[in-house]
Amino acid sequence: MAGVPEAATGHAEAHAHHPPYLQHHFVSAEQQFDAAKLGMWLFLVTEILLFSGMFVAYAVYRVWHPEVFQAASKLLDWRLGGLNTIVLLTSSFTVALAVHYAQLGDKKRLVQNLWLTVALAGVFMVVKYFEYSEKFHHHIFPGGNYAYEGLQLPYVGQFFSIYFVMTGIHGLHVLVGMGVLTWVALKAQRGVFSSEYYTPVEISALYWHLVDIIWIFLFPLLYLIH
């Protein structure tokens, strides 16, 4: 059984060279980081394709019924949509700062910016809640359930199907992002990250930026139709 202690020694030696966060199937921390990041970009592409299906549906129905889209869009409050755009852009800025401070190993500012991002995501959801409840109050529902007296047009329900599905799935992504960033912030508080290892911060920040990008398109396409 001479092989066993030999293997064990080799293992221990490998541990001496490997930092605790480096998994055994990677050659180096750099390789592990690059693999994680490429994986995340590929996931983001699938997210873009998910939303692009909805954007294509939007384009087709808007080409068919431009006047309906224009009239229905006026029922949305562009001020609230604009406010939420600024809120999300600010959260994208704070999460970019979080990555910046993670790279510098500044734990205090890293944690601050992560929590700030989660809080701004919360503000976005609160504004969204008020928008949705105001719509529901006026019986503005998707598809055939649309029953608002103030604007009766054929196909107006289609606009609100698209509005509620697109903003609804986007809102779901905001909630998921809040969960992920909370988890990362708690890890950061425990001092898991350093300037050598901050992959979860970087990966979750990429996800959050994508949520921001989707809204950058949703805001003008839904709220600003002239």
Next chain:
Amino acid sequence: MAHATHHIIPRPLLLKVFLTLVALTIITALTGQADLGAFNFLHVPLAIGIAVIKAALVVLFFMGLKYDKPINALAFIIGLLMVGVFLAFTLLDVFYRGDIGNLSPEPIRGPQIEQVEAPAGH
């Protein structure tokens, strides 16, 4: 273990990008509300153009793709190309159905508004 030499994007640059994004949001909100008169047809290209610029700023600087390994940009760009194919081919059908000889000239769209509305007595 060699120290990872990741590009750290300086704070002033992040701040500049953020302020530009806010400015572009204000511009898109104002032009979205404005009556452009004879140039009203520019509303859609303007809104989409500004959104594309904003998204590009987020991708290049906030997500750091400008300083990243080219393989990540390649993955992203291939994804965008697929979205372009998806959108272009669908809209090609929406706009030009019937222009090609072997297809029914009837566009695949629901009944027209006039037909739906036409209530009795009109």
